[in-house]
């Protein structure tokens with residue numbers, strides 16, 4: 001079963017996927033009258049935070065959802081954001097490949113675009129015009145999760161890599 005089929009057959013109701021409880025307390029909303037323990041308020045350097053699952057992640061996919069990418073009302077191809085988010089959650093792909101959605105990344109003329117961030121480089125993909133492009137992207141993320149490491153980028157995605165910035169002088 002390919003990733004696109006999986007997303008359609010096994011994804012939970014979107015309302016349950018996209019409406020997580022918002023009951024957690026944000027430290028920025030903490031009452032100004034609430035004092036911190038002395039050990040935190042002192043000049044002692046803070047204890048290092050655990051990077052948690054971040055250390056297990058190997059890459060990040062940033063999908064553009066700005067002024068042009070995914071804007072079907074501007075005759076641009078759609079971006080199946082809901083399906084991808086549901087699939088990422090269902091398959092726990094975020095343990096290996098972080099999925100992020102961004103505002104305009106800049107190269108609107110290439111819409112739809114995505115950025116792949118690796119430890120040693122960043123790749124730009126575009127134009128992503130068909131559902132198969134996203135299905136292959138999700139399939140690659142599943143392969144990375146299964147391997148626990150970066151899998152080779154599928155040929156279809158390699159063909160979508162473009163040079164974001166010119167190396168030659170203006």
Ligand code: FES
Nearest residue numbers: 064066067068069
């Ligand atoms: S909206 Fe995607 S690059 Fe501008």
